[in-house]
Amino acid sequence: MLEARQAIEYAARQLGFSGLGVAPAHANQGTILENWLAAGKHADMQWMERHLPARLDPELVLPGVRSIIMLTYEYPRTDARTAAGAIARYAQGQDYHKLLADKLADLDETLQWYGGTQRCFSDSGPVSERFFAALAGLGWIGRNGLLIRPGKGSYCFLASILTTLELPTDTPMPNRCGNCHRCEQACPTAALHNGCCDARKCLSFWTIEAKSPTPQDIQQAQGNRLYGCDTCQEVCPWNRPQEEVYIDPHLLMPAPLAKLSTQQLAQMPEADFQAIFTGSPIRRIGVAHLRHNAAGLSQSEPSL
Ligand code: B12
Ligand code: SF4
Ligand code: SF4
Structure with missing residues (x-):
């Protein structure tokens, strides 16, 4: 094969x-x-x-x-x-x-x-x-x-x-994290242990997946994260740009999204939400969750 x-x-x-x-x-x-x-x-x-x-x-x-x-x-x-x-x-x-x-x-x-x-x-x-x-x-x-x-x-x-095809397989590569622990140290909620993330603490979970209101201690750590969290990737030395890669232009931020203020988001009417977020992965969380995230922004200190 x-x-x-x-x-x-x-x-x-x-x-x-x-x-x-x-x-x-x-x-x-x-x-x-x-x-x-x-x-x-x-x-x-x-x-x-x-x-x-x-x-x-x-x-x-x-x-x-x-x-x-x-x-x-x-x-x-x-x-x-x-x-x-x-x-x-x-x-x-x-x-x-x-x-x-x-x-x-x-x-x-x-x-x-x-x-x-x-x-x-x-x-x-x-x-x-x-x-x-x-x-x-x-x-x-x-x-x-x-x-x-x-x-x-x-x-x-x-x-x-x-x-169902039997294709030639590849060989795993060794782990190259070495003695680095930057991601674990940088995580604002200490959600990372032994290469696994505890979703109960993860800001990505709370700003995207959670069905209940964010607990206060987590909300205090939200900083300026409106949707998702990249902190444990931002600090990783392997993410310092090395190779040039092709980025699909469909995945870049559209201009209307970049201009939205906290106040606009926190009070966003359903119709505006549909108009701006149709076709975006953010649409999935619904307007109520986005408003909740925006309200969390205004209550916490920027941390990124
Ligand atoms: C549930 C989920 C979440 C949850 C739980 C996070 C978690 N870490 O488990 C939440 C909502 C918090 C989340 C957050 C994020 N997620 Co997510 N998430 C998933 C999902 C649907 C399942 C993950 C899961 O099962 N977790 C439970 C753990 C125990 O299982 P696992 O991750 O599969 O772990 C296996 C490996 O770790 C393996 N393993 C561990 N050590 C070793 C060592 C060796 C040698 C080997 C071979 C295997 C191995 O064993 C485990 C069991 O099989 C996957 C998609 C999928 N179907 O896999 C995307 C996925 C993992 N997420 C993804 C992304 C991008 C994110 C975020 C970065 C998004 C963001 N910016 O906010 C964050 C990162 C958080 C983090 N540090 O992990 C990407 C990751 C891409 C990548 N480069 O790895 C995935 C793969 C989606 C995708 N298809 O692109 N996520
Ligand atoms: S995504 Fe953010 S909160 Fe979740 S494990 Fe990474 S740094 Fe911690
Ligand atoms: S920051 Fe990157 S290299 Fe360092 S431990 Fe975390 S994943 Fe590994």
Whole structure:
């Protein structure tokens, strides 16, 4: 199946993916995820408990799966500030779920040509994307929990293609964090331990995923984070620009978003929210959560 692998590598490059690696589908993931869930570190993301069996056994996601193709897609590295506060770099432009789903559908077609049946995801299905990306030799899991690539750092989306084809696999690379602990030290809520993030403390969770109001101690640490948090990536020495990479212009911040003030956001009418955020990943949290985040900004000291 060398020919299929070469074809998919070529097609992925043409579609703008920056890296591709292949992992065997039936690798043992150990107990990290189970222990994380058992300790309640997923906060109120109940769907993670439901996904556990499929996360540990890709056969439940695609019967007959043999290989998992992991891909990286770069997002902007420059910070994403609005007049009100910071948006996580990955979320400043168009919604990557849709952008990558269309590209993954093209890659699916290429693999069908070689007789494969596929299921494709990017942050949209029960797949341990970081585990398989590391196993596919794309990088290592840093102490900030993210996949880090030598020369390119961690500012990338991961996408996965489960396929029934048996493709040549790649070799994992050693962890290069060394004695560095900058991410753990810089995290404003001490959410990082042993390469895992405790969502109950993580500002990314509270400003994006949480369904309940932010506890006061977390809100005090919010600083100028309007949506998501990049602190544990900003301090990582592997994210100092090294290689030039292609950045998809769809992922850059549109001008109307950059101009929004805290007051406009905190009082934003639903109709304005729909007009400004349709097509953005931020739309998913809804206007009430965005207003809540904006209110948190005005109550805390800037910290980025
Ligand atoms: C739930 C989730 C969150 C939660 C929980 C965070 C967490 N760290 O678990 C919240 C909402 C807080 C969150 C935040 C963020 N997230 Co998030 N998130 C996810 C999601 C959906 C599942 C992650 C998960 O299962 N966590 C639980 C832990 C225990 O499982 P795991 O991360 O898979 O860990 C495995 C590996 O660590 C592995 N492992 C550990 N050590 C080693 C060593 C070796 C050698 C190997 C082989 C494996 C290995 O074992 C674990 C079990 O399989 C993934 C998408 C996906 N389907 O995987 C995106 C994902 C991890 N998130 C992503 C991003 C970008 C972010 C943010 C940066 C967004 C932001 N700027 O605000 C932050 C970063 C926070 C952080 N430091 O992790 C990207 C990461 C890209 C990358 N370069 O790694 C992903 C992959 C989405 C995507 N497809 O692009 N996220
Ligand atoms: S995203 Fe922010 S709050 Fe979450 S672990 Fe990283 S630095 Fe800490
Ligand atoms: S900041 Fe240091 S410890 Fe954290 S992920 Fe980067 S290299 Fe590893």
